[in-house]
Amino acid sequence: MADLEAFFNPRSICIIGASRHKGKIGNSVLRNIINAGFHGDIYPINPKSREIAGKKCYPSVLDVNRPIDLAVITVPAETVIEVAGECGRAGVKFLIVITAGFKEIGPEGLEREKKLKKLCRKYSMRLLGPNCVGFIDMHRSLNATFSAVTPLKGNIVFISQSGAMLVSILDWSKSLGLGFSHFISLGNKADLDEADFIEQVAEDPHTKAILCYLEDVAEGRRFLEVSSKASLKKPVVIFKSGISQAGAKAASSHTGALAGSDRAYDAAFKQCGVIRVETMSELFDLAIAFSGKTLTQGRGVAIITNSGGPGIVAADCVEAKGLKMVRFSKKTISKLRTNLPAEASLYNPVDVLGDARKDRFEFSLRTILADESVNNVLVLITPLDVTEPVETAKAIVNIANDSSKPVFVCFLGGEQVKEGARILTRNSIPCYSFPEPAVNAILKVAAYTELRNKIDRKQVIKSFKVDAKTVKAVFFDAVREHRLTLLGNEAAAVAEAYGIPVAPVELARTAREAEQISSRLGFPVVLKVSSPKIIHKSDIHGVRLNLKSAEEVRKAFRDILDSAGYYLPEAPIYGVEVQPMVPEGTELIIGMNRDVQFGPLLAFGLGGIYVNLLKDVSFRLAEKLDEEEIRDMIKETRAYSLLRGYRGEKPRDMDKIIKIIARFAKLANDFPEILDMEINPLIAYEKGAAALDIKMNISELCKGGV
């Protein structure tokens, strides 16, 4: 872990570009640092002033002549390099460059950013930014930003690649009464990035949850490493944007982020226990949820409401989200009956009726929390005639404080419930305006504890013997022939070398050879055209099935060559692949593409010719894959229902399929020169499985490699 102690806990700060003029960023930063109550030394730097805000001002950082841990740079872009150089010479340890005008504005800015990075490396300075809002640590009274709003103290970190998103969440959170431990604005991430901070705050005792807004991650592998460790310690919630073409375009004109494949991000987040949110409001909702005192340990939900409609809406949502409306014990129901009116509903959702004051909520909440099957309670309060929002909120705070189970509240209304809602939020009771986000919050908190347990159990896949030599030899041969697309029999040899069961396939260059191979493999056989240029063999009539005699093979060989010559006269034909007919089974697909950020991305799903139509495919990174994760990957698809035995069919050999995916993943991990590969179909049987058709493309890389 990087040593960021002097960044999080500097003894001295200088503000380069400090200004006495309100509205200037250099003024806002200086004032924020002073007003937040920073305990160390503060040195405003500005050649035109002798004193600002009661602090002695220096013409240059070089004039301070005392050790400086942190320098905040707010001068115009053109002079950043100069003052950063001075910082280096003055022995400054950390820079925060707030100034914009770097890679986000194009080539000129990119050049400037490169210079800045080089300079930082030269002087071993670490850098936050450029083009950022700065940094706030509420528990160390440090506010090195130009934000006009000061947040409340709390236990959530917000790390944001967008400064505006940070300012907006800050303003919003304050109006709700939600507190934060840190705000970190990443800007262009020229040096310090999300991984550095996630790693750091995962250890921070004041921080309960880590929330991020990201447009990309700086380094895929390191992100995986850091966030899988962090998510074991506390929830890591990420809102990742830039997933659409339009969004990615906007992102790259923004902080110059190169949006990776969204599927790879999705798999990465899943595999390292990160909770991904889909909207900005969900990010905010989860900030509230994870600020809660207690994390839930289960999916059972009980609802208390003073009105029918919202109770129905919440119950609908609980079921739709895969949570569970619990059934109360007889004891709970008898207890509820003692103190609630006769018309009240004692079953889940408990309806305490429209004329409920604080006491009915109080009584029901205590009673229900005592029920063993209840993991979470959601209290819905509509401001009716005699409702007591403030008193009820206070009662809930007291009860929830004594409970080991989380209580979520939904106050349905506007002005009439505002104060009650604020009381709850200030006291770390997650409170929402609508039932659906409240239920979603319960789900995501439950999902986090499940995810954490899974990551905790994660094991390295048992290593197994492979024959890497054969793989290298096949690549060598192909490259020597200037081919980067392997022939079918070559791809099969590679897969076989990694222990993947393949249907035997041999290349016949003449009709005679085809006959001989067929006799050896046994009739009936299949013939397929072999050419690095022909990918969809059926489309050009390049496949003949169920050939039962030497004569049929001979004829099929000629027909295939004729067809190929007719449809694709330019394609080089290597001959015809001969394969024995295999019995029918469940057709699956296993594929791999190499992602720029996260390495090999695996796909699994229903195979055959309708792959693209059905889109029944799940994704995982080959990195960080264990057997349980592979099982989850399979479960996400409809293929899973087929494999378990659909409509009376016998179940397929699940263990074998898992092993094949593991070996496929290892092959992808071991050979970076494999650009992409695909088994389609892999035929799964009651016992065993066989790869029938394998495609593989290798990169120029292996020219040097072999």
Place this chain on the structure above:
Amino acid sequence: MADLEAFFNPRSICIIGASRHKGKIGNSVLRNIINAGFHGDIYPINPKSREIAGKKCYPSVLDVNRPIDLAVITVPAETVIEVAGECGRAGVKFLIVITAGFKEIGPEGLEREKKLKKLCRKYSMRLLGPNCVGFIDMHRSLNATFSAVTPLKGNIVFISQSGAMLVSILDWSKSLGLGFSHFISLGNKADLDEADFIEQVAEDPHTKAILCYLEDVAEGRRFLEVSSKASLKKPVVIFKSGISQAGAKAASSHTGALAGSDRAYDAAFKQCGVIRVETMSELFDLAIAFSGKTLTQGRGVAIITNSGGPGIVAADCVEAKGLKMVRFSKKTISKLRTNLPAEASLYNPVDVLGDARKDRFEFSLRTILADESVNNVLVLITPLDVTEPVETAKAIVNIANDSSKPVFVCFLGGEQVKEGARILTRNSIPCYSFPEPAVNAILKVAAYTELRNKIDRKQVIKSFKVDAKTVKAVFFDAVREHRLTLLGNEAAAVAEAYGIPVAPVELARTAREAEQISSRLGFPVVLKVSSPKIIHKSDIHGVRLNLKSAEEVRKAFRDILDSAGYYLPEAPIYGVEVQPMVPEGTELIIGMNRDVQFGPLLAFGLGGIYVNLLKDVSFRLAEKLDEEEIRDMIKETRAYSLLRGYRGEKPRDMDKIIKIIARFAKLANDFPEILDMEINPLIAYEKGAAALDIKMNISELCKGGV
């Protein structure tokens, strides 16, 4: 249409149970009526008072001796019947029964409700409620509710089956500055229901949009009728709850609603132009959207933002929702360049940069609205240092007022943007806190205009000749034999009578007959066991394919009978169905179930044995179906890609499939005695299609009918 004139515009109102005690409902209602400024006569009724709130009080409605249009009843449940009877005798035209304690509390209440209904019928009184909050008409200054909050005047109707939902939206809308034309609390819907009010307010000049919260609809057919007409005039947005088991259970303990099949509701809403929302917050979001001055006429969106991150998030969302990020014309871009800083992004999303004041937003908005390709503008405002939320909001109001294109705004923040947001909402500019709901609002408004155009074009399906006599004869025969499940050949005869092409199928009772039929139909043939008790014929080996000779047919006949006898010795066997083998094609399914509320519900999708696995099925009501709707139904499925010609295959005969679905629908509409039916598979070819296997169940109904 019911004559509700005296309800919406009463000349006189009496409040039965009026009270001088604050906190009593009878007090709140009276005060609300007076304070809202009702122009007609007001008669408090209470035997214990002589005067309340400056109005003369009468012991009974019978003592008033002047014509009374509307009576609001707030007395305890036990005395409701009595006072309602008095109202009848006094010639009251409309009752609003606010009192609870009717069918929602069980058998006793149900009995009371029945009495109330009977009484109303006797005296020709119309009734709102019981168990409701009442009714508000902002434009006629009538507030006959006990709500503590008075709404703002505006142009949205909210009709709610839940009183709490109504109170909550009222409080919420007031805090945002959103106005309403009517609030109507339906309660138990003993008489007047959603259809009555939708019909009425569709004609109201003060109402721009109709929003509803429903737990069920009272009468399916009438709802379809009314809401298809209403949605042609103005948007009808419905939030329907009670879709889950838990929700439905809560709903029936609430206002005793019987939740119909959610799929039927979905189809019903779709087919009559209703916009269905999925969450309570979406309902609120669309209230804001449809209060807007202008409805959009297209899916092209332009975004203006003062910060990158939110711009990316919004652009992502525009693409994900199926809207379109427009490309500006050269003219627009040149114009933008003249007045925006060099670092600003001039392309969509337009980034006016963090230091933008009101003027840059103003200039960009005007410029972009003038671009022809732009249908909607979304302005994103993050409260940064120099941002001017209030001034910018005012500028946007002015510009949007002059424009024929809708402008949506998203103010990202809390306290700092509150005032600006309120200004926008008060001036009917839809304003949101997050980008995603703003984009969703744009989508739903665009979708409404598209839906309206579609409904407008809706045509009755051309009538076609059918042979109803044959259908009746088949039913007659089956019922006479005490069978409600038709045999395969019977179902085929029914389908054929309605012009659905079926693969010929005949019943053979002996092996000899099977041979003869096979010869007549032509080899190869298929044999299937025929028994009303055997539904999944393959599962008991009751199907033999590709029989090529009389000998094979003979053997297959025996084998099938043996299998059936072995697996299901109890099942009555009628013989074996003989069908010629038909060529392969695309396998489809068409099904029908009869919904309690909406009648026959059709299903269409990919057929074959994987129907349940792939769940590639879309639904429509047979009622209100035209060819365009059938085409849309097909387009919603993946089967559509197959039918258009997937991976080089020839396209299938789409017109024929549409005609078959239309005939299938007519059959379902014409014969209420058909409980359910299914063609699976329907084989679609390049030219034509054939129903291969048809199942049909009829009801006891037709015993009397034939």
